[in-house]
């Protein structure tokens with residue numbers, strides 16, 4: 001049976017959610033990506049974009065959630081994740097332990113008083129929370145590999161593979177020269193690369209060491225790993241639609257198959 005391989009960008013903003021008339025086209029919600037692959041329903045991160053996932057996960061009995069790291073822009077949607085309020089459903093969370101914290105502790109750090117009024121007992125779905133301790137795991141028939149990214153506190157890049165096709169998610173990474181070669185080997189020949197491209201090439205030199213990449217750095221990774229399609233995510237919160245539109249035109253003109261991700265954008269692979 002051939003399963004659909006569909007990727008939907010539910011949130012592509014980095015650092016903090018934004019709203020207003022200047023943030024409609026690319027969206028103001030933080031990182032969350034829905035993947036239908038190999039018969040599995042998978043979320044990459046749980047930023048505020050997860051609020052858009054309700055109808056898209058309604059048919060699934062089991063949802064898998066891969067968390068790249070516990071920075072708040074990647075977890076802020078957790079307390080309001082629609083799937084978790086449906087009785088009879090099962091959600092499995094996965095993350096690499098960080099800073100001495102298990103996956104459960106990383107999640108509880110946000111979803112407990114005083115930062116949030118209730119804990120996991122508010123959810124009606126059954127939760128399974130796992131630590132990723134091996135270089136790869138299986139989610140059903142989907143192979144999930146991971147490597148560490150250069151980012152304050154660390155973050156995971158994930159490569160999801162099934163049926164000869166693959167998606168690489170590498171949000172929150174600073175693609176300095178030595179990182180480019182190891183990440184390019186990890187992402188080699190993927191069908192879709194979602195990569196941190198937070199800053200304009202002009203702004204990046206002012207943000208060295210902050211753990212994010214420029215548009216050109218992300219495009220260079222797409223070229224180096226020969227991704228069939230490269231989509232930049234984690235847009236800086238102050239970048240308006242007009243500003244990002246100009247960047248998108250520039251990217252398309254000098255980097256074939258490389259674009260800026262937009263909230264709601266879908267890819268069928």
Ligand SMILES: [Zn+2]
Pocket residue numbers: 014015071073074172234
């Ligand atoms: Zn982030």
Ligand SMILES: [Zn+2]
Pocket residue numbers: 069071151155172
């Ligand atoms: Zn981060």
